[in-house]
Amino acid sequence: MLNVQNLNIYYGRKQVIKEATFQIQPGEIVGLIGPNGAGKTTIMKTLLGLTKFTGTITFNHQPITANSHQPLQQVGALIENPAVYPFLSGRENLELYSQDTADMKRLINRLGMDTYIDEPAKAYSIGMKQKLGIALALLNKPKFVILDEPMNGLDIEATILIRQIIHEYAAQGTAFLISSHVLSELQKVMTSVIILNHHEIVMNVPIDQFKNAPVTQYQIKTLDNEAAAKILKANDIFYRRQNQSLFINIADIDQVQTILRHHQMMLRELVPVRKTFEQSIVEVLKEKLVDE
Structure with missing residues (x-):
């Protein structure tokens, strides 16, 4: 058209x-x-x-x-x-x-x-x-x-x-x-x-x-987030707390599941987190600025 x-x-x-x-x-x-x-x-x-x-x-x-x-x-x-x-x-x-x-x-x-x-x-x-x-x-x-x-x-x-x-x-x-x-x-x-x-x-x-943006983090919830956070900290696993969830870097998720399972800590939620549309747009604009 x-x-x-x-x-x-x-x-x-x-x-x-x-x-x-x-x-x-x-x-x-x-x-x-x-x-x-x-x-x-x-x-x-x-x-x-x-x-x-x-x-x-x-x-x-x-x-x-x-x-x-x-x-x-x-x-x-x-x-x-x-x-x-x-x-x-x-x-x-x-x-x-x-x-x-x-x-x-x-x-x-x-x-x-x-x-x-x-x-x-x-x-x-x-x-x-x-x-x-x-x-x-x-x-x-x-x-x-x-x-x-x-x-x-x-x-x-x-x-x-x-x-x-x-x-x-x-x-x-x-x-x-x-x-x-x-x-x-x-x-x-x-x-x-x-x-x-x-x-x-x-x-x-x-x-x-x-x-179809790549997964950057995982959002997890356990039966006891306070206890889970202490376990992750003790094992030098970086996490971020927001509301009722813990956010884990994608590279650490397998280790996190193994550690929590070892401590008999049950997962209630495991959700992949992707870049937002706004974040993707900002990255595109920044990439162009760096190229120049």
């Missing part, structure tokens, strides 16, 4: 995106991750034809250029802050862009905006404005949606709702490119991840690659 090849973007003489290449397929939910200033928003704006660039971008085999319009009729976007007219109601803002009244009404209902949709947008809370911005991005059943920090200002219930809606649209073939600093939320929706650092793509992989 979207094909980006050798994308380079300059602000004056400063290169802000270097040789970015990636593809997005129908129904794919791609997370765009990177530190502040890495170029995430710049890429999103460029995909909308808002900045000059070198390289090629095609959407459904149609080229996108700076100030292009035709290919973007099937693209929805929310970048930075929702672009709404404050003195118009939420409904009037949507009507400016809606081509399907039934679809607009369905979105209002699905996003739970019925009770305030006819109030002036200037009276909206941050979360209400964010929902309106997402509704604008999803109007007219787009084939591709770009969302920059879509969970900003949303409470837990609204965040869950947005996740559900993204999955619903993706199941119907809509592709998403989503940027967020809330990695735990992004991890729950995306099917693949693009990591930007120092203005270039340093990783572009399916999210499943992070689900």
